[in-house]
Amino acid sequence: MTLLQAILISLLGYLTYIHVPFLGGGLIGWYCVGRPLVSAFFIGLILGDVTTAIQLGVYIQLIFIGLVTPGGSISPDMNLATYVALPIGVVTGLDAGATTALAITVASIANVMAAPNFAATMIPVNYQKKLVADGKLAAATKVPIWGNGVKFLFRFIPTFVSVYYGQVAIEWIVANSPQALIDVMTIFGNPMSLVGFAILMKLMIKSATDIIYFTVGFALFAALGADMVTVLVFGLALALIEFKVGRARKGA
Amino acid sequence: MAETKLTKKMIRKSFINWMMYNLSLYQPETMQAPALVKMFGDIREDLYPGDLKEQQELMARHLPFFNTEPFLGCIIPGIALGMEAERAAGGDVSTELITAIKSALMGPFAGIGDALLPGTFIPILLAIACGLSANGEVTGVFFYMAIFLGVMIPVTWFMFTKGCQLGASAAEMILGNDLKDDIINSLNIVGLTVVGCVAAAYARINISWTYVQDGVTLVDLGALINGVWPKLPVYLGALGTYYLVAKKNWSAMKVIGLYLIIAIVGYFAGFLAP
Numbered sequence: 001m002t003l004l005q006a007i008l009i010s011l012l013g014y015l016t017y018i019h020v021p022f023l024g025g026g027l028i029g030w031y032c033v034g035r036p037l038v039s040a041f042f043i044g045l046i047l048g049d050v051t052t053a054i055q056l057g058v059y060i061q062l063i064f065i066g067l068v069t070p071g072g073s074i075s076p077d078m079n080l081a082t083y084v085a086l087p088i089g090v091v092t093g094l095d096a097g098a099t100t101a102l103a104i105t106v107a108s109i110a111n112v113m114a115a116p117n118f119a120a121t122m123i124p125v126n127y128q129k130k131l132v133a134d135g136k137l138a139a140a141t142k143v144p145i146w147g148n149g150v151k152f153l154f155r156f157i158p159t160f161v162s163v164y165y166g167q168v169a170i171e172w173i174v175a176n177s178p179q180a181l182i183d184v185m186t187i188f189g190n191p192m193s194l195v196g197f198a199i200l201m202k203l204m205i206k207s208a209t210d211i212i213y214f215t216v217g218f219a220l221f222a223a224l225g226a227d228m229v230t231v232l233v234f235g236l237a238l239a240l241i242e243f244k245v246g247r248a249r250k251g252a
Numbered sequence: 253m254a255e256t257k258l259t260k261k262m263i264r265k266s267f268i269n270w271m272m273y274n275l276s277l278y279q280p281e282t283m284q285a286p287a288l289v290k291m292f293g294d295i296r297e298d299l300y301p302g303d304l305k306e307q308q309e310l311m312a313r314h315l316p317f318f319n320t321e322p323f324l325g326c327i328i329p330g331i332a333l334g335m336e337a338e339r340a341a342g343g344d345v346s347t348e349l350i351t352a353i354k355s356a357l358m359g360p361f362a363g364i365g366d367a368l369l370p371g372t373f374i375p376i377l378l379a380i381a382c383g384l385s386a387n388g389e390v391t392g393v394f395f396y397m398a399i400f401l402g403v404m405i406p407v408t409w410f411m412f413t414k415g416c417q418l419g420a421s422a423a424e425m426i427l428g429n430d431l432k433d434d435i436i437n438s439l440n441i442v443g444l445t446v447v448g449c450v451a452a453a454y455a456r457i458n459i460s461w462t463y464v465q466d467g468v469t470l471v472d473l474g475a476l477i478n479g480v481w482p483k484l485p486v487y488l489g490a491l492g493t494y495y496l497v498a499k500k501n502w503s504a505m506k507v508i509g510l511y512l513i514i515a516i517v518g519y520f521a522g523f524l525a526p
Contacts, residue, residue: 018275025272027323027404031374032397037381041393051388058382058392062454065378065447068370076504097456097526104508121279128277128286132311135304140311141293144276144286151276180519186526188515190456191486194493195507197451201490202498203371204440204447211491213441217448218490222483228383228449235445239438246434 001091001167008046010160013083019151036061036082047090056089059096060103062193066200077110084162092171097189117154258337262298266291267412270329274322283319299340313347320358321365326408328357330415353420372439379446457485460525
């Protein structure tokens with residue numbers, strides 16, 4: 001990975017972080033370009049290998065598919081995980097299992113930055129309060145623009161350092177580790193997306209019998225080899241029945 | 253609608269301000285409030301031309317804590333904008349009422365917004381998109397971007413402008429409607445079916461234990477289990493993980509730790525293969 005590629009990747013990582021306004025706000029940044037699957041496309045463009053990047057991006061996406069970030073809570077750092085593990089995975093030729101294992105490691109270590117990040121953000125916030133109190137209203141209005149520089153420090157620098165120097169470390173580990181370690185990491189990473197699905201199922205399953213819908217989707221693929229759109233059609237049909245029954249029950 | 257000073261241009265400017273800056277200075281003390289201050293700061297001359305004291309009070313009363321789901325919840329800044337504009341035009345709107353309405357709505361919209369957007373709509377779209385991109389195709393990426401932005405930009409604009417026009421009654425229209433429960437229940441079914449399919453497609457657990465006698469494989473446990481039902485180990489793994497997360501309240505990190513232990517033990521005991 002060249003210096004320029006590492007800088008571009010770290011910059012995109014910052015722009016698609018949840019708190020950054022400059023890509024049009026969270027709807028376009030965090031929730032669209034910032035999803036690991038979509039990020040993979042852009043990282044692939046920077047690295048010149050879109051296909052590999054998306055193949056690995058799918059697996060990172062699936063771990064975080066159920067990620068909900070309610071206010072104030074500290075969640076696994078999907079953003080840093082994507083922008084560190086994915087480029088390194090593409091450049092050093094890691095398989096899907098090893099890339100997911102790396103993503104999970106980064107996501108959990110990165111949480112140590114959350115509290116200092118919030119503490120540092122208090123500086124521009126308190127300054128904005130002071131400007132309003134002093135009647136310097138035009139200046140107060142501009143604080144949310146430059147104040148975001150705090151988040152830049154907590155995104156760009158860690159991403160850049162990890163991607164640019166981590167690459168060398170991971171290459172060395174891959175070249176020098178015994179086959180057993182690589183095998184264990186792959187076994188460890190292969191079922192990882194189940195954690196993301198479990199978080200999602202916790203949200204969606206209202207009673208134990210709802211598990212049958214999960215099972216139907218599973219069976220359509222595993223036993224019948226149906227594709228995703230076919231499963232979606234069945235899902236919509238089941239949903240329509242539920243919707244009609246629900247309305248009828250309320251006499252609507 | 254009562255007499256206000258709102259123009260289409262002011263609404264558009266405020267909408268863009270909110271959509272961009274809602275989390276820009278996010279921190280646990282006042283959360284999204286700095287973005288409201290910016291939103292009102294940029295139209296302070298339109299609301300109170302030349303009146304520095306009123307402008308200052310306007311911005312100061314939006315400094316304290318505000319937090320909701322920023323996108324479906326953008327109806328609340330919309331409502332606040334509508335009420336502030338009515339007040340600026342001399343309408344009978346107290347500042348206490350504006351604060352009270354904001355506080356009353358932010359909780360419910362945080363809950364609904366999180367459940368609907370990152371909890372339902374986004375995962376369903378992503379599950380389909382991952383299927384479309386399984387071999388590295390760009391199809392899924394473009395599908396997700398087009399559908400997500402194509403739906404969400406009009407929806408958030410609708411919520412924001414409805415909030416402006418109708419004030420607090422807009423929230424009642426949405427919160428008081430029992431249709432949304434039926435819609436959420438039905439969407440959950442689509443979500444669960446799609447997630448089941450994605451789990452079968454992507455998660456892998458290879459059981460490798462075999463019993464060999466005189467060079468002949470007598471028992472191949474992996475083949476045996478998959479013969480009962482295809483991908484049965486993954487199905488059981490999915491239900492087991494769901495049980496730990498949902499019923500035992502395990503954190504994701506704890507489950508991942510368990511996966512690591514199982515991977516190490518399973519590999520060296522010869523039960524699991526990459």
